[in-house]
Amino acid sequence: MAGLARAQANIALVKYWGKRDAAANLPATGSLSLTLAGFSTRTRVEFEPAPGPDLVLLDGRPADAPTQARVQRFLDRVRARAGLSGRARVETRNTFPTAAGLASSASGFAALAGAAAQAAGLDLAPAELAALARLGSASAARSIYGGFVEMDLDGATRQLVPPEAWDVCMVVALTADSPKRVSSTDGMLQTAACSPYYPAWLASAPADLAAARAAVQAHDLAALGEVAEASCLKMHACALAARPGILYWNGVTVEVMRAVRSHRAAGLPVWFTIDAGPHVKALCAAADSARVAAVLAVVPGVFGTQVATPGPGLSLGGEDA
Ligand code: PMV
Numbered sequence: 001m002a003g004l005a006r007a008q009a010n011i012a013l014v015k016y017w018g019k020r021d022a023a024a025n026l027p028a029t030g031s032l033s034l035t036l037a038g039f040s041t042r043t044r045v046e047f048e049p050a051p052g053p054d055l056v057l058l059d060g061r062p063a064d065a066p067t068q069a070r071v072q073r074f075l076d077r078v079r080a081r082a083g084l085s086g087r088a089r090v091e092t093r094n095t096f097p098t099a100a101g102l103a104s105s106a107s108g109f110a111a112l113a114g115a116a117a118q119a120a121g122l123d124l125a126p127a128e129l130a131a132l133a134r135l136g137s138a139s140a141a142r143s144i145y146g147g148f149v150e151m152d153l154d155g156a157t158r159q160l161v162p163p164e165a166w167d168v169c170m171v172v173a174l175t176a177d178s179p180k181r182v183s184s185t186d187g188m189l190q191t192a193a194c195s196p197y198y199p200a201w202l203a204s205a206p207a208d209l210a211a212a213r214a215a216v217q218a219h220d221l222a223a224l225g226e227v228a229e230a231s232c233l234k235m236h237a238c239a240l241a242a243r244p245g246i247l248y249w250n251g252v253t254v255e256v257m258r259a260v261r262s263h264r265a266a267g268l269p270v271w272f273t274i275d276a277g278p279h280v281k282a283l284c285a286a287a288d289s290a291r292v293a294a295v296l297a298v299v300p301g302v303f304g305t306q307v308a309t310p311g312p313g314l315s316l317g318g319e320d321a
Pocket of ligand 1: 012014139274
């Protein structure tokens with residue numbers, strides 16, 4: 001039987017950076033994210049009786065060796081749980097650039113968890129799908145749910161506010177078209193091992209999470225934007241202080257950050273966040289999203305902007321890819 005699933009990327013407003021248990025892929029800090037409409041991954045999985053290496057097709061082409069190995073390890077867990085032994089055929093398509101800091105691993109492993117569980121005949125509740133997705137990529141657990149989502153230290157994930165309940169937007173400003181050089185897993189392991197700021201990062205994260213949760217529940221955009229920018233800058237400061245330092249930004253990233261701040265000073269309510277890559281995501285009210293997209297599009301070096309509204313969680317089944 002084939003399994004089909006679609007999941008959306010999510011962008012953390014309070015970041016997870018560091019693992020407290022690498023084998024179980026448990027985060028060292030809680031996190032809070034917004035699932036985005038439109039930035040989606042669609043995945044089809046089919047298990048065959050014959051043994052052999054899994055076939056993994058990403059946007060129609062065979063995946064590179066590290067991705068293939070990561071997917072295969074993930075599917076081994078699904079096979080073990082379902083008592084299957086044959087190889088799998090995985091076809092997956094993204095509607096946005098892969099591995100450039102646009103959270104493709106989050107939507108990717110959420111969709112893979114859904115499609116693989118379905119193909120293996122496992123009937124899993126959302127919490128179980130989130131726990132499975134987390135084994136592929138911790139942030140993927142958050143993409144099982146739509147809207148604003150929190151993940152705690154035990155990997156438990158829950159929706160705080162559904163997508164239709166708050167009219168906010170994320171404007172994505174694309175600042176590069178090449179894949180990122182340091183994966184988030186390598187970046188966070190190196191940060192934890194070598195950054196003198198890592199203990200301070202861990203110690204200050206719970207207060208950021210509590211402030212962001214309260215802001216989301218109160219629909220207080222200014223309070224959420226303030227803590228989101230602080231969490232992002234702290235994560236990157238911590239990574240920059242590793243040896244060697246990890247720098248995910250390019251020059252355009254910095255210019256977009258400056259533009260967000262200068263437009264905010266001039267009265268446009270907008271705040272930035274940046275993941276393990278060079279792109280900038282700007283949080284604003286839905287009513288301001290066209291204006292935010294327009295001002296970020298003219299920052300020299302930005303080659304595209306995309307407005308995303310809050311999106312839904314994992315959906316299973318549907319039309320074949
Ligand atoms: O789940 P991973 O391994 O893709 O790491 C995600 C790391 C960040 O995107 C930078 C932060 C987050 O909480 O999503």
